[in-house]
Amino acid sequence: MNFTLNSMILLSIIMLVSPLLYNMLMPHKTTYFPTYCKNMIMMAFMTSLPPMIIFMLYGQESVITNWHWFSITTFNISMSFKLDFFSIIFIPIALYDAWSILEFSLWYMHSDIFIHKFFKYLVSFLLTMIILVSANNLFQLFIGWEGVGIMSFLLIGWWYGRTDANTAALQAIIYNRIGDIGFMLTMAWLMLNSNSWELQNIFSTNMDFIALLGLIIAATGKSAQFGLHPWLPSAMEGPTPVSALLHSSTMVVAGIFLLIRFHPMMENNQMILTTILCLGAMTTLFTAICAITQNDIKKIVAFSTSSQLGLMMVTVGLNQPHLAFLHICTHAFFKAMLFLCSGSIIHSLNDEQDIRKMGGLFLILPITSSALMTGSLALVGTPFLAGFYSKDSIIEAINTSYTNSWALMMTLIATSLTAIYSLRIIYYALLGNPRFSSISPINENNPNLINPIMRLAMGSIFAGFLVTMSIPPMTSITMTMPDMIKLSALLITLAGLAIGMELNSFTNKLMNSMKHTTNFSNMLGYFTYFTHRIYPLMNLYSGQRIATMLIDMNWYEKTGPKGQTNIHSSMSSLLTSTQKGLIKVYFMSFLISITLALMFASMSTNNF
Amino acid sequence: MVLIHDYLIEQIHLNIIIAFTIVLIGVLIYRSHLISTLLCLEGIILSLFILIVLLISHYHIFPTSIIPLVLLVFSACEAGIGLALLVTISYTYGNDFVQNLNLLQC
Numbered sequence: 001m002n003f004t005l006n007s008m009i010l011l012s013i014i015m016l017v018s019p020l021l022y023n024m025l026m027p028h029k030t031t032y033f034p035t036y037c038k039n040m041i042m043m044a045f046m047t048s049l050p051p052m053i054i055f056m057l058y059g060q061e062s063v064i065t066n067w068h069w070f071s072i073t074t075f076n077i078s079m080s081f082k083l084d085f086f087s088i089i090f091i092p093i094a095l096y097d098a099w100s101i102l103e104f105s106l107w108y109m110h111s112d113i114f115i116h117k118f119f120k121y122l123v124s125f126l127l128t129m130i131i132l133v134s135a136n137n138l139f140q141l142f143i144g145w146e147g148v149g150i151m152s153f154l155l156i157g158w159w160y161g162r163t164d165a166n167t168a169a170l171q172a173i174i175y176n177r178i179g180d181i182g183f184m185l186t187m188a189w190l191m192l193n194s195n196s197w198e199l200q201n202i203f204s205t206n207m208d209f210i211a212l213l214g215l216i217i218a219a220t221g222k223s224a225q226f227g228l229h230p231w232l233p234s235a236m237e238g239p240t241p242v243s244a245l246l247h248s249s250t251m252v253v254a255g256i257f258l259l260i261r262f263h264p265m266m267e268n269n270q271m272i273l274t275t276i277l278c279l280g281a282m283t284t285l286f287t288a289i290c291a292i293t294q295n296d297i298k299k300i301v302a303f304s305t306s307s308q309l310g311l312m313m314v315t316v317g318l319n320q321p322h323l324a325f326l327h328i329c330t331h332a333f334f335k336a337m338l339f340l341c342s343g344s345i346i347h348s349l350n351d352e353q354d355i356r357k358m359g360g361l362f363l364i365l366p367i368t369s370s371a372l373m374t375g376s377l378a379l380v381g382t383p384f385l386a387g388f389y390s391k392d393s394i395i396e397a398i399n400t401s402y403t404n405s406w407a408l409m410m411t412l413i414a415t416s417l418t419a420i421y422s423l424r425i426i427y428y429a430l431l432g433n434p435r436f437s438s439i440s441p442i443n444e445n446n447p448n449l450i451n452p453i454m455r456l457a458m459g460s461i462f463a464g465f466l467v468t469m470s471i472p473p474m475t476s477i478t479m480t481m482p483d484m485i486k487l488s489a490l491l492i493t494l495a496g497l498a499i500g501m502e503l504n505s506f507t508n509k510l511m512n513s514m515k516h517t518t519n520f521s522n523m524l525g526y527f528t529y530f531t532h533r534i535y536p537l538m539n540l541y542s543g544q545r546i547a548t549m550l551i552d553m554n555w556y557e558k559t560g561p562k563g564q565t566n567i568h569s570s571m572s573s574l575l576t577s578t579q580k581g582l583i584k585v586y587f588m589s590f591l592i593s594i595t596l597a598l599m600f601a602s603m604s605t606n607n608f
Numbered sequence: 609m610v611l612i613h614d615y616l617i618e619q620i621h622l623n624i625i626i627a628f629t630i631v632l633i634g635v636l637i638y639r640s641h642l643i644s645t646l647l648c649l650e651g652i653i654l655s656l657f658i659l660i661v662l663l664i665s666h667y668h669i670f671p672t673s674i675i676p677l678v679l680l681v682f683s684a685c686e687a688g689i690g691l692a693l694l695v696t697i698s699y700t701y702g703n704d705f706v707q708n709l710n711l712l713q714c
Contacts, residue, residue, distance in 0.1 A: 581710040587636040 005051045006064050009083055009134070012091070015044040016127045023120050030116040037119040038102040041126070045095035055088045056470040063136055063200070075195060082136035082199060086260060086325055089471065090133050093329050096459065097249045097336050098126050100452035104340050105241035107448035108347060118158065122245065125151035129250050133257065138187050138197040141258070145183065145222070148251045149176045155246065156238040168234035175231040179221015179255070185214035199261065207265040212272045215262055216279070223255030223309045226283040230528045232306050233290075236298040240343030243298060248305045248339055249332035256312045256324060263321040273317050274404065280313025281407035281414075286525060288417035293521040296353050297342045297429060300421055304379065305335055307414055314411055315394050318401055322474045327390035330464045334378040334386055337456035341372040344449060345429060348442040355425065360434035365444055369430045371453045376422040378460045380493050381415075386464035391415075393477065395489035400478040412492055419496030420503065427504045617666055624662070628655040642697065642704040646690045653683040 019037045054060050065080035081087075102122060109115045125148060132144025149172075157169035187197065189211040194202060219225065224232040235247050246252070259266070259276065266272050284307045291303030308331050315324035346353055348365060362369050374385070381391035395415065398408055444450065484491075523529065557563070631651035638644045660676050663669075694704060701708045 583706050583709055584638075591633065591636040 002060065002062065005054050005060055005083065006062055008047050008051050009081070009088075009091070010064070012044045012048040012095070013127070013130055013134075015040050015047060016123060016130065019123045020120065020127070023116070033116040034102075034106055034119045037123055038099065038106065041095060041099045041102055041123070045092060045099050048092045048095055051083070052088055052092045055085070059472060061085065061088070065136070069139075075191065075197075077137060077139050077197060079140065080136035080198070081134045083134060085322075085471070085474070086257070087134045089329060089467065090257075090325075091130060093332055093463075094126070094129060094133070094250055097332050097456070098122070098245060100455050101241050101245045101336060101340070103448055104244070104343065104452040105239070107446050108241055108343055109239065118155075118239075118241075121151060121155050121158075122241070125155065125246065125251075129254070132254055136199055138190065138199075142183065142187065145180070145218075145254065148246075148254060149173065149180075149222075152176070152235070152246050152251055155242040156235050158238055158242065162237070164234075165237040168231070168237040171234050172231040175224075175228045176221050178228055179218045182214040182217025182221065183258075186211045186218070187214075189214065202262075203264050207262075207269075209269070209271065212262070212266060212269060213275075215258060216272070216275060219255030219259050219313070220279065221255070222258075223252050223313070224283075224306050225255075225279050225310065225313060226286050227279075229283065229287065229306060230524070230531075233299050233302045233524070236296070236302050240298070240339055240346065243302070244336045244339035244343070247302065248335040252305060252309055253312070253328045253332075256309060256316065256328060259313075259316050260321040260325055263316070263319075266316075267319060273319055275317075277314055277317025277404060277407050280310045280315075280317055281404075281410040282310070283307070283313060284310025284414040285410040285417075288414040288421070289521050290524050291421040292417055292424065293518050294421075295356055295522075297345065297355050297358070297425060298339070298353060300355075300425055301335070301338050301342060304338070304418070304421060307418065308335070308379075310414070311391070311394060311411065314398065314407065317407075318394075318397055318403060320394070320397050320475060322471075323390065323393050323397060326467065326471075327394060329467055330378075330386040330390045330460075333456055333459035333463050334375040337371055337453060337460055338375040338379070340453050340456065341368050341375065344368045344444060344453070345372075348444065349436050349440050352436060355428035357435050358429045359432045359436070360430075361442075362430040364442055367444055367450055367453060371457045372430065373426060374457050375460055376426060378464075380419045380422055380496075381489055383490070384465070386460045386462070389464035389468045392489050396478065396481065396486065399485045399488055400481050412488070415489060416492045416496030416499070419493045420500040423497055423500035424504065427500075620662065621659070624655055624659045628652065628659070631655060638706075640705045640707065642694060642706050646687070646694065649690065650683070650687065653679070653686075 019033070019040050022036065023033065061084045063080060063082050065078055068076065068078045070077055102119065105115075105118065105122070109118055112118065128144045128147025128151060130144075132141055132148060135141035135144060153169045153173045156172055157165050159165050189208065190197060190202060193208070193211075194205045196202065221228045232247060232252065236243055238246075266276075287303045287306035287310065291300050291307065294300045294303065308327070312324045312327050312331075315321075315327065344365065345358065345361060345368060348361075348368075349358060352358065378385040378387040381387045381395075383392075395412070398411055520526070631648050634648035635645055635652065657676050657679055660679065664673050664676075697708070698704055
């Protein structure tokens with residue numbers, strides 16, 4: 001049993017490496033390479049299922065330490081994989097998503113001549129993500145962390161001829177780097193104070209506030225919490241499979257995953273928990289507000305991801321890491337499916353991404369629209385779909401725990417806004433009369449498109465139930481609460497739906513009374529306009545002031561010749577206005593008075 | 609060094625002081641040209657220079673023998689400024705007659 005679990009997980013990881021080796025050794029054989037990648041990922045998924053089943057049946061966890069990498073005096077680093085509750089369940093789910101998305105991108109990127117390079121990038125991204133998730137020491141985790149950042153950069157800038165794509169890729173790298181500073185702070189603190197980067201050793205020490213703050217900064221950067229969030233909506237410049245894999249299911253949950261891994265350190269530190277709670281509440285509300293007036297279908301789904309990440313952060317801040325992990329798993333299914341459905345709509349309308357130019361697709365794209373509605377229902381937490389088991393539990397937990405009531409209010413408002421923007425997508429894209437041009441290549445007959453969407457739809461319906469019933473309960477949930485609290489999530493969502501229907505009919509009747517608030521929400525709260533302009537502008541201003549104004553003009557000119565000229569000419573023009581210029585008279589009076597004074601002085605001494 | 613008797617050195621000092629006084633009167637009293645003032649200014653400097661050098665070498669107070677050189681340096685600056693003023697006046701009025709200067713112009 002031990003042998004089976006360890007060897008199958010390692011085999012699953014080796015299966016991820018084999019497409020990369022194939023491309024390295026035989027780079028000219030590219031015809032069947034994409035299909036080969038997809039098949040290998042499917043095999044890797046199948047291979048990683050037995051370990052998950054073993055864990056669910058027997059509770060078997062393991063740590064695999066392979067070889068000793070290097071030592072610096074007493075500090076040892078070795079390559080080790082930690083297969084505990086979190087990583088054993090996450091790896092099959094990530095591989096399932098990746099399988100579906102790779103199959104989808106066989107259809108989506110079909111006309112791209114560099115499709116084999118695209119698949120190579122996706123597979124290397126997946127490899128680094130699995131390394132991140134299964135790492136036992138911080139060094140290996142950092143390798144995975146940086147790896148997903150680099151692959152995100154390469155994949156967002158896939159269409160590098162487009163300026164916006166390059167800017168977005170650069171933005172992603174810079175914001176991630178700022179988060180990495182926090183991560184390195186934690187690593188340095190641990191290297192100094194606990195002499196080990198292995199998770200088992202760290203769990204037996206006490207971590208200071210500074211070190212945990214470093215982890216929070218890392219999560220803020222990688223998981224796009226408020227303050228370092230603008231890169232996530234800009235990352236929609238990449239192709240839809242990239243958005244589905246990286247920026248909805250896998251990469252952006254890396255930050256939350258890090259916090260979940262370190263939850264034993266944060267259990268007793270109430271200040272850290274409150275920081276995480278308030279940060280998550282701020283994020284979820286702000287991004288939900290931004291989502292309700294966006295016009296690009298991918299940006300709405302991106303903000304939805306950001307809002308759900310904030311919700312996961314709130315759950316970690318409530319000291320419920322297992323609920324947050326459950327939400328990561330269920331969220332992966334329906335969010336990836338929402339992205340795949342948007343990709344199907346976009347391709348069918350000849351690459352149209354603006355929801356104001358879609359409409360009436362409900363009967364034309366039946367599979368896509370039913371999957372979109374299923375995914376949206378799962379997202380808002382409809383009872384007994386996938387999202388319900390995680391989201392409803394989170395809302396119950398936050399309602400019945402002793403916490404910050406502001407954070408609670410923000411989270412509840414964001415939950416109702418979730419319903420509003422999900423309804424926005426459905427209303428504008430699927431319902432009503434068509435607003436696109438009549439010649440559109442609307443086609444969803446390709447099995448490469450239908451099968452992934454169906455697979456993920458099955459996942460979003462059943463996965464919540466299956467995972468909840470199979471995992472061992474780690475914390476005790478609150479069993480009794482008043483009726484209103486129990487039904488609060490559902491009631492808030494229904495209220496949000498009602499408000500959403502009302503708001504959507506405003507545009508039909510051209511009521512323009514909400515101009516300023518829609519501007520605030522549509523322009524992302526003006527956050528990007530402030531931070532991306534003002535900080536470089538201040539730097540350039542101060543540089544110009546010091547170089548030109550201070551040194552050149554001030555020290556060389558004003559205190560030198562020009563200043564002297566000004567002082568002297570102003571003084572002399574002040575003085576000469578009192579004189580009359582009678583020089584000979586002045587000299588003569590000087591001579592006479594000097595002579596008289598000398599004579600007077602010599603006579604008074606009585607010495608001649 | 610030539611030995612000079614005690615009562616003779618005072619006559620030499622008186623001589624130089626009379627020279628100084630004559631040049632001083634020359635600075636203060638002149639008809640119309642400004643340049644004569646500048647010339648007599650140079651004369652003042654010259655007589656003062658000779659007086660100081662004689663005093664230093666007669667009473668053997670050689671540590672202070674840098675003073676005449678400093679005086680010379682400052683006199684050069686002063687002559688330069690005087691000439692610049694002369695050129696400015698000549699540029700504005702065409703001549704250096706001192707009767708021009710009673711108009712209230714800057």
